[in-house]
Amino acid sequence: MAQKKEIADVNGRIGVLTVGLGAVGTTLIAGTHLVRKGVAKPIGSLTQMGTIRLGKRTDDRVPRISDFVSLAKLEQLVFGGWDIFNDNGYEAAKNAAVLSNEHIEAVREDLESLKPMAAVFDREYVKKLDGPNVKKGANRMELGLQLVDDIERFKVENDCNRIIIIWCASTEVYIKEAPVHADVATFEQGMRDNDPSIPPSMVYAWAAMKTGTPFINGAPNLTVDVPWIVDWAGEKKIPISGKDFKTGQTLMKTILAPGFKARLIGLNGWFSTNILGNRDGEVLDDPGSFKTKEESKLSVLDSILQPDKYPDLYGDYCHKVRINYYPPRGDNKEGWDNIDIFGWLGYPMQIKVDFLCRDSILAAPVALDLVLFTDLAQRAGMGGIQEWLSFYFKSPIVAEGLYPEHDLFIQLTKLKNTLRYLMGEELITHLGMEYYGYFDEG
């Protein structure tokens, strides 16, 4: 049997700082308090409800993941964060209107005590928003140093043993990798020079690295997939992951597409459209922010279907994604998919999906699991890119030269095998020969 990896002690308080106290941020925080109080169940969370099979199918060893690996308990988490608005957690949760009044009132005191720290914000990157709770500084370096102070102060004031930062803020406009992202020294000079290729999200990520804090990117922003931070995080063993929480329509896509591919069903086209009315929808109404989201959503199908390997099935399909801001819907998005497929001898068929989903209800357990697994990764000394957490992202970041794995079921196998690997358990290949004795292995 493989050797169990050394994992540092799980005890101590963990500060979870969310950048952005909007729909996802408040649903994560309020939800965690509700679960802690026993008011509701953590549905959708692998760390809270999932199990893992160990050994042979005949062994009947299927512990809960939380009993198998040392994960922090919800009671250990202390929440804080930044937002461009001054609303405390209670007011922000009310505004987001994801959870019922009954649920919000049940954790009112916990939410009210959460006052957002002033944000690093630049309207050039989120054109549809503006708010009063914003830091001032001569350049991005000064702003970054103020964030470093925030992180250190939060840690001391809340008696935290360690901190994790999770980006739950708005989607920034689309940018490409630029020379300023090449290495740490160039990047830091760029911060002093106020280089426009450094968006606020990268200033937060810099402050995270500076303080040895893991950074999770829940938005499609470029933030952590550029060389300076990948190198720094790898060298200093600080976990980073992203990007864009996998929820809603893309979650459905990564459930359905592997099924078509497995049965070699062809695809002529996949048209996806959404209506949503929350602040995220408003921000995505700006073409720059939508472009960032579109890139993240479009990449999924190609990498699952591998058109180059299956030209007859997937060589020429049309894939379109639309997001329409429609205020009456609030957070209760509706996503339609029209999927044109073809089967035996090329006969066409269609599938229509109408998903009446609640985006932040799907995102909150993802965010919680990411926090707890990231903490595990750091205690296990796994710094840099956390590809094993691809399961949670629309557009997973991977080491240079690799293509991302988008198939939800392969991603889950990868995640669980990582846990088995850390704990020195046999990896599960699903071969199963041993049950049948076809070959004499002796």
Ligand SMILES: NC(=O)c1ccc[n+]([C@@H]2O[C@H](COP(=O)([O-])OP(=O)(O)OC[C@H]3O[C@@H](n4cnc5c(N)ncnc54)[C@H](O)[C@@H]3O)[C@@H](O)[C@H]2O)c1
């Ligand atoms: N809701 C989902 O299911 C889901 C799924 C995948 C990804 N995401 C992404 O997660 C992010 C959050 O989504 P949401 O629905 O909570 O949006 P939201 O608009 O409700 O919340 C975002 C919050 O971030 C704040 N903000 C913006 N820029 C900031 C900055 N620079 N610093 C600090 N705060 C800032 C805003 O004021 C707002 O309160 C978005 O980027 C979204 O695309 C959401």
